[in-house]
Amino acid sequence: MKFPLTNIWLRTAAVIMGLLLWFHVATEKNYNYEVTLPVSEIIVKDNLALASEPPESLTIIVSATGKQLLRQSWRESGLRINASQYTPGSHNFELATSNTVLADPGVISVGEIVMPRTFVLDIDHFDEAQVAVVPDLIILPDEGFAVKTVQKPIPPNVTIYGARSRVREITQLQSEQKEISGVRNNIEVTLKVLDPAGYGLSIEPDTVTINIEIVPVKTRLFEKIPIIVYNSPNDKRVKATPATIDIEMTGPPDEINLLNRNALVASVNFDQLSTEDSAPIKIDCPSHFKVKRASAQFVRLTEN
Secondary structure (H helix, E strand, C coil), X not given: CCCCCCCHHHHHHHHHHHHHHHHHHHHCCEEEEEEXXXXXXXXXXXXXXXXXXXXXXXXXXXXXXXXXXXXCHHHHHCEEEECCCCCCXXXXXXXXXXXXXXXXXXXXXXXXXXXXXXXXEEEEEEEEEEEEEEEEEEEEECCCEEEEEECCCECCEEEEEEEHHHHCCCXXXXXXXXXXXXXXXXXXXXXXXXXXXXCCCEEECCEEEEEEEEEECEEEEEEEEEEEEECCCXXXXXXXXXXXXXXEEEECHHHHCCCCHHHCEEEEEHHHCCCCCEEECEEECCCCCEEEEECCCEEEEEEC
């Protein structure tokens, strides 16, 4: 009597060898394979550039052996389109195997373009320009400190490269937004410049540096700042109680000594009047200064 597990390892090895032989034979055959690949490059003449975005990907049919198709490098490299015969302008570009190839072809060839077969190709002169960088930076000093100066970005301008029509539309670039709190000492901040909107545009450098000077603050009291009432009815005279407030301001010592009381505005909006006939006080001051304390937060409004 034969047992089913007799020579199990030999039988398993035979099955594996058979599968390997089948896989070898199957992958040596040539296949036509439909695949969607990214467009990685469009070649144009020197000193020219694309002014609009081309198709992100193309669906094509490639021809190769099974082993070659199993490799990943040719897929990841995408497609290269040759448009070097075109001059500046808008063109209806027809895709064909003569102008569309794999960026990493090896022995794999493009047999057919499935879709899209055409697209609008906008070509312009290559250009460059200097544009200013606008930093989006918020510095929140620690208690008892203030920002004295925020220097201009270094460098103040970056160079933008790309199609002339797109480059000339951009007059400035924004930096990334960054907020830094609890600052007690001078700091240097590096900000990334946000990429410009538009296809094929690049910048150099892609970061700027900003130096911020932090100083201890000085406190100064401004007494009897009049309270202004806005939006009061035209046919009524409105009285604010109190009519003035005292404001304690903080800021850089050499600047707060020069701060004019007329630069401080205390106001209330009649439209914000509550049922108790009171309204909140708003205090406006120059950006380098901070309100530490005010003698009142609300005023009572009555008809005079």
